[in-house]
Amino acid sequence: MKVLLTGASGWLGRFLAPRLRAAGHEVVGLDIAPGPDTQVLGTVADRDLVRDAVRDHAIEAIVHGAALHKPDIARYDEQAFVDTNVTGTLNLLRAAVEAGHGRFVFTSTTSMMVSDRVRAGTGEAAFWMDEGFHAGPPRNIYGMTKAAAENLCALFARLHPLDVAILRTGRFFPEEDDTHRELSGENMKANEFLHRRLSAGDAARAHVLALERIGGLGCETFVISAPPPFARDEAGELVRDAPAAIERHFPGVRGLYAARGWALPRRIERVYDPAKAERVLGFRCETDFARVLAALRAGEPLPFDHDPAYVPPKEPA
Numbered sequence: 001m002k003v004l005l006t007g008a009s010g011w012l013g014r015f016l017a018p019r020l021r022a023a024g025h026e027v028v029g030l031d032i033a034p035g036p037d038t039q040v041l042g043t044v045a046d047r048d049l050v051r052d053a054v055r056d057h058a059i060e061a062i063v064h065g066a067a068l069h070k071p072d073i074a075r076y077d078e079q080a081f082v083d084t085n086v087t088g089t090l091n092l093l094r095a096a097v098e099a100g101h102g103r104f105v106f107t108s109t110t111s112m113m114v115s116d117r118v119r120a121g122t123g124e125a126a127f128w129m130d131e132g133f134h135a136g137p138p139r140n141i142y143g144m145t146k147a148a149a150e151n152l153c154a155l156f157a158r159l160h161p162l163d164v165a166i167l168r169t170g171r172f173f174p175e176e177d178d179t180h181r182e183l184s185g186e187n188m189k190a191n192e193f194l195h196r197r198l199s200a201g202d203a204a205r206a207h208v209l210a211l212e213r214i215g216g217l218g219c220e221t222f223v224i225s226a227p228p229p230f231a232r233d234e235a236g237e238l239v240r241d242a243p244a245a246i247e248r249h250f251p252g253v254r255g256l257y258a259a260r261g262w263a264l265p266r267r268i269e270r271v272y273d274p275a276k277a278e279r280v281l282g283f284r285c286e287t288d289f290a291r292v293l294a295a296l297r298a299g300e301p302l303p304f305d306h307d308p309a310y311v312p313p314k315e316p317a
Contacts (some may be wrong), residue, residue, distance in 0.1 A: 001103075002026045003211070004059040006044050006092065007066035009035025009313045011173060012107065015204035016065065023208050028057045031066065033313035044088030054095040063207055064092050065107040070142045071178045075315070078141045085145035086152070093156040101162060105210045106153050108168045110196070110223060110272055112138050112146040121269030125235035126195075130273040131168070131221045150221070157219035164218075165210035165281075170225035170272050171197045174307040186306050187262040190292045194246065195271045198226045199287040199304050209283045217280070225272040226285040238268040250289070256296050 003020055007013045008029025017037035020027045029038040030053055039057075042049040044066050053059070068076055068084045089106065096104050113129050115136030127135065138144045150166050157164040171192055176185045189197060206224045214220065229249040230238060237245045243264045247253055257264055277283045287303045295302050 001060045001211070002028065002058055004028050004030060004054060004057065004062045004092075005037070006030045006062070006064045006088075007107070008037045009033045010065065011200060011310070011312070012065045012203060012207075013037060015200045016063065016207055019201075019204045019208050020063070020211075023212070025208075025211075028053070028059060031313075035313060043084065044091055045083040047087075047091045047094070050088075050091040051095050051098070054099050059099060059101070061101055061103040061105075061211060062092055062096050063105040063107075063211060064089060065207070067107065067146070068142070069109075069173075070111060070140065071173075071175075073140060073142060074178070081141045081145045085142075086148045089149040089152055093152060093162075096162060097156060097160045103211060103214055104153065104156075104162055104164045105207055105214065106149065106164060106166050107207070108146050108150055108166050108221075109143070110168045110170050110225065111140075112143040112150065112168065114143060114270075115139055118270060121239075121267070123269070124239065126238040126268050127270040128232050128235055128273060129223065129270055131223055131276055154219045163214045163216060164220070165214040166219070166221040167206055167210055168221060168223050169198065169203050169206070170223075172200045172203045172305075173310075174200070174305040175310040176308050183263060185308055186302060187260075189304055189306055190262070190289075190302070191265045193226045193287070193289040193292050193304070194265070195228050195230075195268050196225060197304070198224060198285045202226070202285040202287055205286075206277065206281070206283050209281050213281050220280065222277040222281065222283075223272050223274045224277055224283070224285075225274045226288040227274060227278070228271050229289060230268075230271060235271070238271070240267075242266060242268045250293060253293060256293060260296065 009031035030040040031038040
């Protein structure tokens with residue numbers, strides 16, 4: 001297929017464009033920032049630019065990864081989030097329908113399931129977050145606009161012959177967490193593979209599989225994250241004594257962490273459940289917590305990206 005990839009110059013795009021080509025697809029990149037895989041320079045909020053890109057490049061399917069993200073809240077106002085994340089998605093859906101496309105893949109986020117209640121993390125058990133999870137409205141403009149864009153995807157799939165895969169991805173950004181700094185960046189990322197993170201390569205692979213396998217399924221939503229080692233009946237223990245639960249699944253992990261000067265999470269207050277993606281799409285992350293520990297034991301490079309100096313291409317260095 002000839003695929004329009006939005007956000008082609010961004011972090012996901014740099015992994016996704018080559019994977020799409022390796023799978024036999026022709027990629028036309030669209031991004032507000034220049035990059036090696038970007039042929040169309042501009043914003044998805046520009047309806048004419050989106051329509052012309054789809055028409056002029058004879059696009060057959062769209063993978064929509066362009067967005068303002070949570071760290072952008074410090075840089076952009078609410079209207080910019082609405083313009084990019086909501087209006088931009090609407091423009092692409094309209095262009096897809098006008099062109100007679102049958103497939104549309106939308107990069108969403110697990111953040112749209114994170115309400116103030118989830119963020120507080122004061123419950124007696126970890127929240128088990130699958131596609132049907134809801135504990136209140138999203139807590140910020142990022143989550144709000146992604147939820148609105150998901151609803152647009154569902155509406156267009158219902159009104160038109162368009163199959164849509166909504167991928168609620170966990171964390172895969174390379175930079176430091178913009179809120180929590182109590183642990184080193186590598187330590188925090190390693191811990192997150194227990195319950196809320198995946199590698200950028202796995203995120204890209206999920207998009208390719210969704211594009212190829214969503215045909216005939218209508219509109220489906222998938223949580224995309226490394227498979228957690230825990231069962232639902234361990235949710236209470238995860239908030240009471242997460243290290244004990246982790247040690248039970250990974251004997252010797254405390255010593256391995258101590259040798260590196262790392263700390264296990266004291267509490268795990270949410271767990272993302274990607275079981276549906278494995279069941280429906282046949283997708284399972286290749287990088288998980290067990291692989292992180294294997295790299296530590298072998299003294300090999302960690303199997304995830306960590307770059308505290310990373311700056312998105314759309315921002316000045």
